[in-house]
Amino acid sequence: MGRSRFISQQLRQQVAERAGFACEYCRLPQSLATSTFEIDHILARTHGGPTEIGNLCFACPVCNGAKHAQQRARDPESGRRVRLFNPRRDQWTRHFEWSDDIGDIIGKTAIGRATAVALDMNPPRIVRLRQVWASLGMFPHDD
Ligand SMILES: [Zn+2]
Incomplete structure (x- = not known):
């Protein structure tokens, strides 16, 4: 079962x-997005990651597309390659924080910084939307 590519509707839910x-990853709520969110294999299937709840997370198409099968990335500060943020074992607020205007996701740790770059978490278009949503009190949701 864990080897299957198929993700049942119940598991998705x-x-x-x-x-x-x-x-x-980026905390974008599905309700503010026009595209349907995806189920990400944290350890990619190509690396033997199973299709089971402990290896899955909910991801927007931007993060999921940028992550692809990456497991590690370079911390822009130290230049060291580190593992990516893992939503199952890591706490978001330990590795990331919002800029004052809520536009940017800032990595607080090597893992946070590397993941923010690897998953392209701050494209200008999205930064602008976050700022507008934040000014309207629609974002971010409680951590
Ligand atoms: Zn995302």
Whole structure:
């Protein structure tokens, strides 16, 4: 079962609910997005990652697309390659924080910094939207 590529509707729903219907990387809520969110294999299938709840997370198409099968990335500060943020074992607020205007996701740790770059978490278009949503009190949701 864990070897299957197929993710049942029930499993999708479980993963989405556990995530509070927000991307577990960039925190974008599904309700503010026009595209349907995806189920990410934290350890990619190509690296033997199983399709089971402990290896899955809810991700927006931007983060999921940028992450692809990456497991490690370079910390822009130290230049060291580190593992990516893992929503199942890591706490978001330990590795990331918002800029004052909520536009940017700032990495607080090597893992946070590397993941923010690798997953392209601060494209200008999205930064602008976050600022507008924040000014309207629509974002971010409680951590
Ligand atoms: Zn995202």
